[in-house]
Amino acid sequence: MGTRTTVAALAGTALLALTGCGATTVSDKPAAPRTTPGTPTPATPATPATPATPATPSKATAAETANLPSMTGKGLQYAQDQAQAAGFYGLTSHDALGRGRMQAFDRNWKVCSQTPAAGKHATDTRIDFATVKLEEECPSKDAGTPQAAGATMPDFKGKSVKAAREALDSAYSITVNDATGQNRIVFMESNWRICTQNPTPGTKLDGRPVKFNAVKFNEPC
Numbered sequence: 001m002g003t004r005t006t007v008a009a010l011a012g013t014a015l016l017a018l019t020g021c022g023a024t025t026v027s028d029k030p031a032a033p034r035t036t037p038g039t040p041t042p043a044t045p046a047t048p049a050t051p052a053t054p055a056t057p058s059k060a061t062a063a064e065t066a067n068l069p070s071m072t073g074k075g076l077q078y079a080q081d082q083a084q085a086a087g088f089y090g091l092t093s094h095d096a097l098g099r100g101r102m103q104a105f106d107r108n109w110k111v112c113s114q115t116p117a118a119g120k121h122a123t124d125t126r127i128d129f130a131t132v133k134l135e136e137e138c139p140s141k142d143a144g145t146p147q148a149a150g151a152t153m154p155d156f157k158g159k160s161v162k163a164a165r166e167a168l169d170s171a172y173s174i175t176v177n178d179a180t181g182q183n184r185i186v187f188m189e190s191n192w193r194i195c196t197q198n199p200t201p202g203t204k205l206d207g208r209p210v211k212f213n214a215v216k217f218n219e220p221c
Helices: 002-020 076-085 161-167
Strands: 065-068 091-095 109-115 119-122 127-133 174-178 192-198 210-216
Touching: 076 091, 076 109, 076 127, 161 174, 161 192, 161 210
Parallel strands: 091 127, 174 210
Antiparallel strands: 065 119, 109 127, 192 210
């Protein structure tokens, strides 16, 4: 009995001695993570910046202008190259004789006139060259491109078969005969000119079939 009392007393004395000497107590707060020396501390993610609102232009930019040279009398290929060098790229051309021929080989054609005329223009202006073949004379007036027929039959005498066909509605039935009686096939219609036509000029266009008699441009009707 005396021994147990003595042991309990000694244990209590030891506990008081430890408390008095500043013994560390256990906290209920979580321990801070240990950091290995040399390891960077993770950065806190930055808050994304609000995109800036694009500035509204105060006014539209004016079209760029340049000086268009005169191309009359020049070869078509040269005229096109010079127009592009001046800053104009919207280029087209047509048959000044009104025959509807295509300028397949530009070097074989020359410029009779141009629209618009030489001068200062916006560089997005469409340039149209009226042309003929090198061996041909320019007409006194540009025949222009074939225009669509109205309610009545136009006078196609002297015009190319191709121009007449392009003027009429594509739904029309058209027959072309060799006016010389040789029964040649009218193959390149831009090389054939009309001598007679049916219906006659001024007749109401009501869908009836159209007939042309034609010869080549270097032949008489």
